[in-house]
Amino acid sequence: MTTSVRPRRAAALAVLATAGSMLLAAPTASAAPGDNGDIKIHSATTAADDPVNEPKVCDFYLAAFNFAPGQTVNWTVETQPKVPNGPTESGVLTLPTGAGKTKNLKLPDGTYKVTWKTVGGMGADKQKTFKVDCPDDPASPNGGPPAGGGGLARDDAFTSVAGAAGVGMAAVGGVAWLRLRRRADGTAS
Structure with a gap:
């Protein structure tokens, strides 16, 4: 029984889109005015x-x-x-x-x-x-x-920017893992 690659690709794209939106929504690393010390x-x-x-x-x-x-x-x-x-x-x-x-x-x-x-x-x-x-x-x-x-x-404390970076790294790792699972003929294993 073969499985379609399309549902897996759709799931991977959904994960990437979610991770990307989290990165965009992360607060900037700068502090409020006067709080930089x-x-x-x-x-x-x-x-x-x-x-x-x-x-x-x-x-x-x-x-x-x-x-x-x-x-x-x-x-x-x-x-x-x-x-x-x-x-x-x-x-x-x-x-x-x-x-x-x-x-x-x-x-x-x-x-x-x-x-x-x-x-x-x-x-x-x-x-x-x-x-x-x-x-x-x-x-x-x-x-x-x-x-x-x-x-x-x-x-330094763990910041939300560092957390968003971690999510981004996990998403990139997931894509790499999916790509490594492909067979030589282009189908997923």
Whole structure:
């Protein structure tokens, strides 16, 4: 019994059309006006203008980059996962030049999440997860119970643009798979 290739082609074209429409409907990668800045976690010994993000620190500060001049950013550092009455830090950064930093911060060893929002910004809160891990030193003020565990140390969150790109890659892979299944005589296997 032979099967017609046309229904398979129609199904493949429907998958491609759906994937293409998802790619076209995906939001652009640009942020809302005023939401383009980034916060980096810096060890207390890292230069303020160094764009590196350090996901494992002891004494640290937050460095702000690429904000519009004159913007203000509200930020909070809390345990990850959130621990009721756990250690936190928060503050406001005013950025006359679009860049700046907090004072040095000290928290107990553990995993934390920094969340920030540009005052007057249109986008959602941005966040990063990092770990405070100080060497065992009896004189260190960082001793005490862990602040929490779990979570992923990451610099950037998964975006809808990345998701749409994944759908596109899956569609291209499906077409390649269908083409590879053809026999030498041009019929599908």
